[in-house]
Amino acid sequence: xxxxxxxxxxxxxxxxxxxxxxxxxxxxxxxxxxxxxxxxxxxxxxxxxxxxxxxxxxxxxxxxxxxxxxxxxxxxxxxxxxxxxxxxxxxxxxxxxxxxxxxxxxxxxxxxxxxxxxxxxxxxxxxxxxxxxxxxxxxxxxxxxxxxxxxxxxxxxxxxxxxxxxxxxxxxxxxxxxxxxxxxxxxxxxxxxxxxxxxxxxxxxxxxxxxxxxxxxxxxxxxxxxxxxxxxxxxxxxxxxxxxxxxxxxxxxxxxxxxxxxxxxxxxxxxxxxxxxxxxxxxxxxxxxxxxxxxxxxxxx
Amino acid sequence: xxxxxxxxxxxxxxxxxxxxxxxxxxxxxxxxxxxxxxxxxxxxxxxxxxxxxxxxxxxxxxxxxxxxxxxxxxxxxxxxxxxxxxxxxxxxxxxxxxxxxxxxxxxxxxxxxxxxxxxxxxxxxxxxxxxxxxxxxxxxxxxxxxxxxxxxxxxxxxxxxxxxxxxxxxxxxxxxxxxxxxxxxxxxxxxxxxxxxxxxxxxxxxxxxxxxxxxxxxxxxxxxxxxxxxxxxxxxxxxxxxxxxxxxxxxxxxxxxx
Amino acid sequence: xxxxxxxxxxxxxxxxxxxxxxxxxxxxxxxxxxxxxxxxxxxxxxxxxxxxxxxxxxxxxxxxxxxxxxxxxxxxxxxxxxxxxxxxxxxxxxxxxxxxxxxxxxxxxxxxxxxxxxxxxxxxxxxxxxxxxxxxxxxxxxxxxxxxxxxxxxxxxxxxxxxxxxxxxxxxxxxxxxxxxxxxxxxxxxxxxxxxxxxxxxxxxxxxxxxxxxxxxxxxxxxxxxxxxxxxxxxxxxxxxxxxxxxxxxxxxxxxxxxxxxxxxxxxxxxx
Ligand SMILES: Nc1ncnc2c1ncn2[C@@H]1O[C@H](COP(=O)(O)OP(=O)(O)O)[C@@H](O)[C@H]1O
Ligand SMILES: [Mg+2]
Numbered sequence: 001x002x003x004x005x006x007x008x009x010x011x012x013x014x015x016x017x018x019x020x021x022x023x024x025x026x027x028x029x030x031x032x033x034x035x036x037x038x039x040x041x042x043x044x045x046x047x048x049x050x051x052x053x054x055x056x057x058x059x060x061x062x063x064x065x066x067x068x069x070x071x072x073x074x075x076x077x078x079x080x081x082x083x084x085x086x087x088x089x090x091x092x093x094x095x096x097x098x099x100x101x102x103x104x105x106x107x108x109x110x111x112x113x114x115x116x117x118x119x120x121x122x123x124x125x126x127x128x129x130x131x132x133x134x135x136x137x138x139x140x141x142x143x144x145x146x147x148x149x150x151x152x153x154x155x156x157x158x159x160x161x162x163x164x165x166x167x168x169x170x171x172x173x174x175x176x177x178x179x180x181x182x183x184x185x186x187x188x189x190x191x192x193x194x195x196x197x198x199x200x201x202x203x204x205x206x207x208x209x210x211x212x213x214x215x216x217x218x219x220x221x222x223x224x225x226x227x228x229x230x231x232x233x234x235x236x237x238x239x240x241x242x243x244x245x246x247x248x249x250x251x252x253x254x255x256x257x258x259x260x261x262x263x264x265x266x267x268x269x270x271x272x273x274x275x276x277x278x279x280x281x282x283x284x285x286x287x288x289x290x291x292x293x294x295x296x297x298x299x300x301x
Numbered sequence: 302x303x304x305x306x307x308x309x310x311x312x313x314x315x316x317x318x319x320x321x322x323x324x325x326x327x328x329x330x331x332x333x334x335x336x337x338x339x340x341x342x343x344x345x346x347x348x349x350x351x352x353x354x355x356x357x358x359x360x361x362x363x364x365x366x367x368x369x370x371x372x373x374x375x376x377x378x379x380x381x382x383x384x385x386x387x388x389x390x391x392x393x394x395x396x397x398x399x400x401x402x403x404x405x406x407x408x409x410x411x412x413x414x415x416x417x418x419x420x421x422x423x424x425x426x427x428x429x430x431x432x433x434x435x436x437x438x439x440x441x442x443x444x445x446x447x448x449x450x451x452x453x454x455x456x457x458x459x460x461x462x463x464x465x466x467x468x469x470x471x472x473x474x475x476x477x478x479x480x481x482x483x484x485x486x487x488x489x490x491x492x493x494x495x496x497x498x499x500x501x502x503x504x505x506x507x508x509x510x511x512x513x514x515x516x517x518x519x520x521x522x523x524x525x526x527x528x529x530x531x532x533x534x535x536x537x538x539x540x541x542x543x544x545x546x547x548x549x550x551x552x553x554x555x556x557x558x559x
Numbered sequence: 560x561x562x563x564x565x566x567x568x569x570x571x572x573x574x575x576x577x578x579x580x581x582x583x584x585x586x587x588x589x590x591x592x593x594x595x596x597x598x599x600x601x602x603x604x605x606x607x608x609x610x611x612x613x614x615x616x617x618x619x620x621x622x623x624x625x626x627x628x629x630x631x632x633x634x635x636x637x638x639x640x641x642x643x644x645x646x647x648x649x650x651x652x653x654x655x656x657x658x659x660x661x662x663x664x665x666x667x668x669x670x671x672x673x674x675x676x677x678x679x680x681x682x683x684x685x686x687x688x689x690x691x692x693x694x695x696x697x698x699x700x701x702x703x704x705x706x707x708x709x710x711x712x713x714x715x716x717x718x719x720x721x722x723x724x725x726x727x728x729x730x731x732x733x734x735x736x737x738x739x740x741x742x743x744x745x746x747x748x749x750x751x752x753x754x755x756x757x758x759x760x761x762x763x764x765x766x767x768x769x770x771x772x773x774x775x776x777x778x779x780x781x782x783x784x785x786x787x788x789x790x791x792x793x794x795x796x797x798x799x800x801x802x803x804x805x806x807x808x809x810x811x812x813x814x815x816x817x818x819x820x821x822x823x824x825x826x827x828x829x830x831x
Contacts, residue, residue: 001574048670050830061574066673069581074574077670083663087598096597099590100582100671125599127559141667148574330748356773375762379754390661476600481753482650489761490642501626 001026001180002047002149007056009042016042018204019056024182024197026148029175031195032184033288039204040184041079044153048077060149072101076147078155081138084126090137091122094144101145111140116166131158139167150174152183156190168194188288200288226260229253229276230267239270312401317410318417324393325384325414334383338376338422342369343429350433354440361445363452365430370456373422375488377460378467381415382480385471394558404554412468419464423457455522462518462542469542472549475556487541492516514541582672587681594664595655595685604651605689612643612697616704624712631708632717636701637728638794644693648732649739649760652686653752656743665830675826683740690736694729723796731793734814738786741814744821747828759813760787786813 002024009017017039024030032040045051047058049065060068060075068074084093094108112122115136126134135158142150150171156164171194175181185191191198198215200208208215229252230236237247237254243266246257253276256263260279267274326332346365353360388394388411401407427448438444466487471480495513499506510517514537520530596602619639623631656679659665672678709716738759743752767785771778782788786809792802 045829049673050666050669052827052829061576063574063576068574068576068673069579071673072671073579074576079666079670080663083666085594085598085658085662085664087600087662092597096590096594097667097671099593100586100668102582102586330750352770352773358773375758379750383750477750478600478650478654478753481750481757482647485753485757485761486646489757490646494642498622501622501629 001061002030002151002182003059003062004043004047005057005059007043007046007058008054009039009046009051010054015204017046017053020201020204020206021056022199022206022209024180026180027175027178028196029171029181029183029194030197030199031191032182032199032201033186033188033191033195034184034201035186038186038201040186040201041153043201044079044151044182044184047151048075048079050079070101070145072097072145072147074145074147074149076142076145076150076152078138078142078152080153081134081157082126084134084137086127087125089123089125090117090129090133093126093137094122094140097141097144103144107144111144114143114170115140116163132160132163135159136163148178149180150182152181154185155183156185156187164190188285224259224279225255225257226263226277226279227251227253228256228260228263228267228274228278231273231275235270236263236267236272236274239266239272311403312406314406314410317401317406318413321384321407321410321414322417325418328387330387331383334380335418338373338380339425341372341376342422342426345369345372346426346429346433350437354437357441359441359445360434360437362430362434362448365433366427366448366452366456369426369430370460373419373426373460374463377419377422377464378470378484378488379481380418381464381467382471382477382484384411384415385468386475386477386480389475390477392559398558405550408472408550408553412465415464415468416461419460420457423453423460427453427456451524455524458521459518462538465542465546466514469546469549472553473545475549475552488515511536512540514538581674582677584677584681587672587677588684591655591678591681591685592688595651595689598658601654601658604647604654608644608647608651608693609696611647612640612693613700615639615643616700620704620708623708623714627713630714631705631712633701633705633720634724636704636708637697637720637724640697640701640732644697644732645735648690648693649735649756650753651689652736652739653743653756654749655682655686656740657747657749657752660747661749663831669830676822679744679822679825683737686736686740687733690733691729694732697728697732698725721796727793727796727798731790734790734810737814737818741818741821744825745817747821747824763787783808784812786810 004020004022006019006021007017008015008019020039020043022030032043034040042051046053047060047065048071057064065071065075088096091108091112094111095105098105098107112119117133117136117140121129121133126137129137135155139152139155142152152171155167159167171181171183175196183191183195192212195212197211198209199206200215227250228236233249233254237249240247240254240256240258240263243262245262245266248255260277263277264274267277324331326335345368349360349365349368352358388397397407398404430448434444434446467480467484470483470487471477474480474483492513492515495509495516499509510533514534517530517534517537519525520527520534525531594601596605616636616639619631619636623629659668668678669675705716705718708714739752739756742756742759743749746752746755764785764787767781767788771781782805786806789802789805789809792798793806798806
């Protein structure tokens with residue numbers, strides 16, 4: 001478990017991370033979400049002792065990072081996959097990591113296979129790796145020591161769709177076996193699909209945290225909306241309007257300012273056959289944009 | 302559909318030079334390199350002033366400038382090297398050559414920036430030298446202002462050659478540490494080896510003037526009237542400047558930029 | 560992959576670190592040694608050092624055999640390494656440290672071993688080991704060359720390799736490596752460290768000499784601040800008590816102080 005307590009990091013007069021506190025529980029994937037420059041990387045760098053905090057502290061499983069013996073065996077870290085010697089081969093990079101941690105050489109092959117880097121690719125120099133290949137190598141490096149805590153900064157960066165799906169499965173499985181996973185991202189959709197818990201950060205401050213349901217419940221104050229398509233859209237629209245629910249046409253169907261359950265009930269009463277009914281999904285995204293709106297670069301429409 | 306290129310002018314060379322000039326000092330490393338050249342030159346001339354005044358020695362403007370020339374002949378080649386190699390070590394060559402695929406233009410612009418910075422260095426050295434000399438005049442009663450146009454042009458020419466030597470080496474090796482080590486070997490180790498070789502081996506002592514670019518540059522300082530001196534300068538210059546530069550440029554033009 | 564080798568922590572429990580031993584220093588040294596030669600540039604630096612040593616001695620041997628008025632001894636072959644090992648060993652010392660910054664691998668190195676002094680110490684040990692290897696190569700090559708000189712030349716072969724000379728030779732090379740390492744720690748930047756080292760070893764002695772000739776007071780303090788000068792008697796193995804004092808004081812100035820400031824800087828640095 002990772003515990004961040006009152007962490008602040010200042011660069012001169014600029015505050016990159018502003019008094020944040022949160023906890024990442026074992027057995028859960030925690031998503032660390034925020035726009036570019038929000039302070040995610042800085043927070044993670046402080047966690048592993050690469051950046052000294054201005055104030056506050058971070059413990060991993062109750063220990064300061066620097067007090068963990070052979071930390072690679074307990075905490076897997078991926079901060080920047082390109083921060084490796086461009087002249088080393090991928091295999092050599094893992095080999096060095098494995099040796100530092102005192103692991104057998106076979107571990108390198110296992111990891112290469114795990115992240116689907118072929119034998120010939122592993123013999124190329126990092127200079128000649130594509131972005132996604134570097135990322136795979138970085139993930140392999142983080143997993144080398146079979147750690148129980150994973151700290152991954154934007155791990156999906158540059159991965160192809162199959163790679164992203166694979167990683168999602170990997171991290172979920174990891175958490176299910178009791179591991180603690182913290183991953184950052186600036187993309188909501190990415191985090192939403194794997195994270196059990198979410199921490200939203202903007203301009204160095206935490207703007208919201210909790211699991212998806214809690215966050216959505218908080219957002220529900222702003223009315224939810226759904227998309228629905230029926231065999232007879234007209235009849236459904238009339239029935240909904242009669243209940244005072246706002247309806248607008250959207251694509252082949254309707255956009256309805258209400259929860260899906262209310263639409264289903266109305267359709268049942270009106271005897272209309274539904275072919276498609278789904279929640280507007282916008283809930284979280286709207287929430288994210290709204291919560292971080294002060295901290296967004298682009299003015300919100 | 303074809304791209305309509307009619308209204309786009311090719312990037313003018315002057316713009317490339319201005320951009321390259323800016324790139325030479327807008328990073329911390331570049332700024333400090335240039336700043337330290339200026340500071341070291343100024344500090345050296347002031348130390349010379351302090352020493353000669355305290356020891357009651359006599360100096361001329363030429364001595365101040367000569368001190369500066371000694372130091373800039375070490376520092377300017379490093380500048381020439383860094384102008385080329387940072388583009389590789391920082392991987393900015395990818396952007397540079399994507400925006401101006403005519404690579405010879407980029408290389409020429411860089412060389413010109415090197416020459417311009419050399420000129421600035423020379424002017425600063427002389428200005429600081431003049432100031433020190435004036436102070437010397439005030440403190441010791443009477444300064445010697447011997448420093449003619451030929452001294453100035455010899456100073457400038459030798460410094461430009463020094464800078465270009467670094468530039469050529471960098472183009473050849475495209476690697477900062479290697480180029481710097483090679484330069485110091487060339488500058489400080491090779492003359493000693495030439496000397497030993499010439500003393501020990503008869504045929505080598507005849508050959509040496511044609512190989513030794515550094516001593517051949519004496520011709521510039523003395524404005525030698527001997528045609529042989531100038532021929533030696535040209536031949537050794539081809540060996541140490543033109544050949545590496547040609548290979549280096551050829552290499553840059555063909556290099557896969559990563 | 561198996562999670563079995565590490566105890567899976569239960570909810571809310573701390574990390575169980577009781578079963579993990581800290582990374583032993585010997586392992587760090589082995590890893591750092593590997594990192595010194597597993598990249599193209601690192602390997603080429605080591606290979607060039609060896610080749611240059613051989614080439615310089617071969618030229619020396621050729622000149623010695625072909626020229627009648629040249630007389631070589633075992634020690635003259637060793638001395639020629641000033642132009643090979645003496646030149647490149649400090650660069651090796653520099654690159655051991657600075658490449659970690661220029662290539663940004665310090666991020667990984669220091670997250671796998673947060674006890675940064677140990678990482679630096681491991682690098683220092685690697686530098687020392689490489690210096691010893693270089694010395695061994697030089698001794699072997701000098702033996703071969705001197706043997707050939709005796710066999711092929713007309714001059715009598717002289718094996719003037721005393722224990723004192725050899726020890727002094729080893730010490731000189733180690734100092735060269737350490738000086739490079741110290742400058743690197745201070746500057747954490749490859750080109751800057753190399754330039755400063757080269758200026759220190761080629762340009763500075765001349766300036767010190769000039770200053771000493773011009774000013775009496777400088778002439779008096781010079782032995783205490785000129786580390787190159789202090790190493791002079793070491794070359795001839797004629798160190799006296801006073802020479803050792805000069806050596807210690809100037810060495811403190813040029814080796815210990817930059818190294819101390821450098822290490823202090825690395826310990827506090829934000830690693831990016
Ligand atoms: N060494 C530094 N000096 C000044 N500003 C910094 C430094 N490191 C990070 N910052 C700034 O801190 C902010 C947070 O950066 P970061 O944590 O990398 O954001 P992100 O959430 O995108 O990972 C950014 O504005 C960044 O520019
Ligand atoms: Mg980031």
